[in-house]
Amino acid sequence: xxxxxxxxxxxxxxxxxxxxxxxxxxxxxxxxxxxxxxxxxxxxxxxxxxxxxxxxxxxxxxxxxxxxxxxxxxxxxxxxxxxxxxxxxxxxxxxxxxxxxxxxxxxxxxxxxxxxxxxxxxxxxxxxxxxxxxxxxxxxxxxxxxxxxxxxxxxxxxxxxxxxxxxxxxxxxxxxxxxxxxxxxxxxxxxxxxxxxxxxxxxxxxxxxxxxxxxxxxxxxxxxxxxxxxxxxxxxxxxxxxxxxxxxxxxxxxxxxxxxxxxxxxxxxxxxxxxxxxxxxxxxxxxxxxxxxxxxxxxxxxxxxxxxxxxxxxxxxx
Amino acid sequence: xxxxxxxxxxxxxxxxxxxxxxxxxxxxxxxxxxxxxxxxxxxxxxxxxxxxxxxxxxxxxxxxxxxxxxxxxxxxxxxxxxxxxxxxxxxxxxxxxxxxxxxxxxxxxxxxxxxxxxxxxxxxxxxxxxxxxxxxxxxxxxxxxxxxxxxxxxxxxxxxxxxxxxxxxxxxxxxxxxxxxxxxxxxxxxxxxxxxxxxxxxxxxxxxxxxxxxxxxxxxxxxxxxxxxxxxxxxxxxxxxxxxxxxxxxxxxxxxxxxxxxxxxxxxxxxxxxxxxxxxxxxxxxxxxxxxxxxxxxxxxxxxxxxxxxxxxxxxxxxxxxxxxxxxxxx
Numbered sequence: 001x002x003x004x005x006x007x008x009x010x011x012x013x014x015x016x017x018x019x020x021x022x023x024x025x026x027x028x029x030x031x032x033x034x035x036x037x038x039x040x041x042x043x044x045x046x047x048x049x050x051x052x053x054x055x056x057x058x059x060x061x062x063x064x065x066x067x068x069x070x071x072x073x074x075x076x077x078x079x080x081x082x083x084x085x086x087x088x089x090x091x092x093x094x095x096x097x098x099x100x101x102x103x104x105x106x107x108x109x110x111x112x113x114x115x116x117x118x119x120x121x122x123x124x125x126x127x128x129x130x131x132x133x134x135x136x137x138x139x140x141x142x143x144x145x146x147x148x149x150x151x152x153x154x155x156x157x158x159x160x161x162x163x164x165x166x167x168x169x170x171x172x173x174x175x176x177x178x179x180x181x182x183x184x185x186x187x188x189x190x191x192x193x194x195x196x197x198x199x200x201x202x203x204x205x206x207x208x209x210x211x212x213x214x215x216x217x218x219x220x221x222x223x224x225x226x227x228x229x230x231x232x233x234x235x236x237x238x239x240x241x242x243x244x245x246x247x248x249x250x251x252x253x254x255x256x257x258x259x260x261x262x263x264x265x266x267x268x269x270x271x272x273x274x275x276x277x278x279x280x281x282x283x284x285x286x287x288x289x290x291x292x293x294x295x296x297x298x299x300x301x302x303x304x305x306x307x308x309x310x311x312x313x314x315x316x317x318x
Numbered sequence: 319x320x321x322x323x324x325x326x327x328x329x330x331x332x333x334x335x336x337x338x339x340x341x342x343x344x345x346x347x348x349x350x351x352x353x354x355x356x357x358x359x360x361x362x363x364x365x366x367x368x369x370x371x372x373x374x375x376x377x378x379x380x381x382x383x384x385x386x387x388x389x390x391x392x393x394x395x396x397x398x399x400x401x402x403x404x405x406x407x408x409x410x411x412x413x414x415x416x417x418x419x420x421x422x423x424x425x426x427x428x429x430x431x432x433x434x435x436x437x438x439x440x441x442x443x444x445x446x447x448x449x450x451x452x453x454x455x456x457x458x459x460x461x462x463x464x465x466x467x468x469x470x471x472x473x474x475x476x477x478x479x480x481x482x483x484x485x486x487x488x489x490x491x492x493x494x495x496x497x498x499x500x501x502x503x504x505x506x507x508x509x510x511x512x513x514x515x516x517x518x519x520x521x522x523x524x525x526x527x528x529x530x531x532x533x534x535x536x537x538x539x540x541x542x543x544x545x546x547x548x549x550x551x552x553x554x555x556x557x558x559x560x561x562x563x564x565x566x567x568x569x570x571x572x573x574x575x576x577x578x579x580x581x582x583x584x585x586x587x588x589x590x591x592x593x594x595x596x597x598x599x600x601x602x603x604x605x606x607x608x609x610x611x612x613x614x615x616x617x618x619x620x621x622x623x624x625x626x627x628x629x630x631x632x633x634x635x636x637x638x639x640x641x642x643x644x645x646x647x648x649x
Contacts, residue, residue, distance in 0.1 A: 089542055113548030120542050126401045127538055127593035137536055141548035145532050193547070 044095035073249030113141035117190030138192030160191035180211030197228035383607035390606025393580015407566035408577030414478030415447020416570035440567035503576035503629030578636020
């Protein structure tokens, strides 16, 4: 918590250092330390074969190292596509992506796996697999095809399982776990990679409050420990509390980026999500007091709000 | 599974394979007692018995063992690549494609000429078959859909069977009788020469696939996850598809189409010891060898003096097993 307080102070960085306002050419390296770039992309465009519109349209962003960045936006706005472009599993039709100052194309899969731990949105084990076996797969980028597991590898696996609270489940089969336990095991696999950056696609979807908070707390702790965290999420309120920076996507374009208080603005969100919202403040206690919280209104409240606006279509019988 | 933990089960499976070999060379029209077998293998014993064992039963058993191992490793590899526990060279139509290649070169070049070319032609047929099956499955929707993939395999297999029958109808009567050989599989023609050729093709490819054990573990979680964990997808998949097809092709070139070994054996290993390919692949090779040596011993002796094609035995065991697996997955 103390760490997070310190971090929160840094979120009021001058706007000049913020994500999209200073696009860099990929390959350009910033001096290390605070403000160094993890991901950087310019003019990124991607269209799925046969699709009418681009899934990602001229996106230029910069994801700063040692920060937690959340990509938010409605369903189908291109969040997962953007993440996959940044991870090199999709090839952009235009634009370029760089990681750590090097174009993504110059990285081998092996090198990337040592640098970035990924928790994909969906994953299905077709063969029975224990939690320990799954987490140990995170050592592959360090072991390669031949080298046997050394003490350091086993330690990394054990430490990752302890940190994600799955150590007691080590010998359980993955398909016997609950959704929350499975997700923690996958996160443990990413930790076992011992990367400097983490990328997660909706890591808390379908998890209950306790498991969801557990994962966000862990991601925050990773960022406070100096890791870069990039996640896609639908939970605006937890993103507002735990992320240093938000990227808001609408139909493949970045429409806002910056600290949560700057992005979570009611008129913007109403337009992007097509639903009336009110922005409140986290009541506290704790480090999150005052963080912006998005409260979706109901349809009736929207109708009421529209009646107050002159010229708005009224559904009233009067 | 760690290396130390997997050593004991592998040793056990090696002993099982050796026991299957001993049993396989002992049974038949002339039953050989264990003591006599030891004498013969040591270089002594009754000359007639020694000849039967050394020139007939031993090469046949060794060939059955190699084929069983190759088919089991091929099946385990296809299962990992396609993320489908029901994938197997016979079910996928790969063995059928290999048979078409082998039959074609045998008819064109004449039997017993250019024997080393038969596995190569079979490989071309097998590679064509897997490309065709993946293409059919892709045009019907998702390649990884179990039902679509199996259907594509069955359709391709039926097509290849028709090709073989057609080719053999227009061949001479002697070749026509070998249709049974190509379509049901048999190791009855095994000699040391063919066995050595099979070993030459199959053993290096098995070693290659063994070297892909870790990437195959990761591929079983899906392409994206494997890539995120550092697997170079194209290279790994190309090597694994080519290797698995080559193993099936080498087996078919030697003994025709023997089905279901690649299904039954890897599943038995997974049920007993889990699915780590570093263990699964060598264990499948050993158990596959034992399985087919025993199946061939049964094929020789069950209706003696008539021989049953060994593919009939493996199908009688494999088909109920396949249905059981299908029901278990659906549940």
